Amino acid sequence: MPFIASALCYIISLQAIYLSLRTTLTGSYIPLDHQGYTSTVYHLPNDPTRVCKSFNQAFRNDLYPVEKAVYERFTAHGPPPSILAYYGPHPSLLASLILDYAEQGNLWNYLGERDSLNTPPPNATLLLRWARQATEALAFAHDLDIFNGDIHPSNLFLDGALNLKVGDWAGASIEGSLSRSSYRPRYRLVDAEGRDVPSTEGVTVRTEIFALGSALYFLVTGKEVWGEIEGGEEIRRLFAGGEFPRTDGLLVLGEVVERCWMGGFGSMEEVRQVIGEEEGRMGLRVQDG
Numbered sequence: 001m002p003f004i005a006s007a008l009c010y011i012i013s014l015q016a017i018y019l020s021l022r023t024t025l026t027g028s029y030i031p032l033d034h035q036g037y038t039s040t041v042y043h044l045p046n047d048p049t050r051v052c053k054s055f056n057q058a059f060r061n062d063l064y065p066v067e068k069a070v071y072e073r074f075t076a077h078g079p080p081p082s083i084l085a086y087y088g089p090h091p092s093l094l095a096s097l098i099l100d101y102a103e104q105g106n107l108w109n110y111l112g113e114r115d116s117l118n119t120p121p122p123n124a125t126l127l128l129r130w131a132r133q134a135t136e137a138l139a140f141a142h143d144l145d146i147f148n149g150d151i152h153p154s155n156l157f158l159d160g161a162l163n164l165k166v167g168d169w170a171g172a173s174i175e176g177s178l179s180r181s182s183y184r185p186r187y188r189l190v191d192a193e194g195r196d197v198p199s200t201e202g203v204t205v206r207t208e209i210f211a212l213g214s215a216l217y218f219l220v221t222g223k224e225v226w227g228e229i230e231g232g233e234e235i236r237r238l239f240a241g242g243e244f245p246r247t248d249g250l251l252v253l254g255e256v257v258e259r260c261w262m263g264g265f266g267s268m269e270e271v272r273q274v275i276g277e278e279e280g281r282m283g284l285r286v287q288d289g
């Protein structure tokens with residue numbers, strides 16, 4: 001637990017404290033299924049629109065410098081609003097970044113909670129806007145030779161007006177550097193022989209687009225790819241055989257998701273354009289909030 005941080009900041013997440021305690025107990029392994037495992041997010045006093053993201057001790061030397069370097073490179077190139085806004089390192093807290101507060105949390109929790117509350121899913125307009133915003137941010141990063149390395153709904157944040165912002169760049173690969181995190185099982189490209197591509201070839205345009213496909217599948221359906229199947233081995237076998245859930249019944253983006261999984265896009269920019277065309281075709285493009 002960052003002791004000084006707790007004195008200076010208001011804690012917003014009890015779960016994050018629990019997870020940061022666990023971090024110190026279990027060492028440097030990074031279980032990416034737990035948000036808040038590598039860092040703790042605090043509200044800044046008297047600043048309701050921004051937060052500080054403090055890296056837990058075990059991750060201060062590897063993950064923190066990566067995320068800081070990514071945000072600095074973004075800032076130098078005029079990032080689009082679909083990248084979570086960055087305000088520099090905290091002036092006094094160790095290994096802490098000041099970022100915009102994503103009022104509506106992340107897509108993982110947002111869609112999960114809606115599901116349990118039995119509220120209707122987001123409409124086609126909103127889904128296409130989110131998909132466009134996600135690919136806009138990722139294409140911008142790719143242009144700067146930055147791969148996110150952990151594309152997942154829990155790293156896609158929503159502001160108060162439900163605009164999507166891509167955050168969590170701590171596991172990014174910069175100019176071919178080794179990614180310190182990497183995608184979760186249902187987001188990992190597997191080759192026809194069943195080999196895990198991010199492990200053998202690193203994080204690339206191809207692995208990013210594959211992961212995006214699974215994230216868009218979740219975005220549209222509110223469900224994980226092969227969510228009913230437990231084992232990572234079985235999922236890998238299905239992916240190796242080119243077996244994916246059907247996408248022809250999806251409200252939007254069915255073809256885009258399938259093309260992401262099948263290697264049908266050459267760049268993130270191309271994905272962004274195709275999503276933009278789908279938005280245009282449906283006449284649904286609305287002004288961002």
Ligand SMILES: *[C@@H]1O[C@H](CO)[C@@H](O)[C@H](O)[C@H]1NC(C)=O
Binds near residue numbers: 123124125126
């Ligand atoms: C879609 O949902 C958004 C957000 O809830 C709402 O503002 C918008 O009016 C809806 N659009 C349509 C076409 O129903």
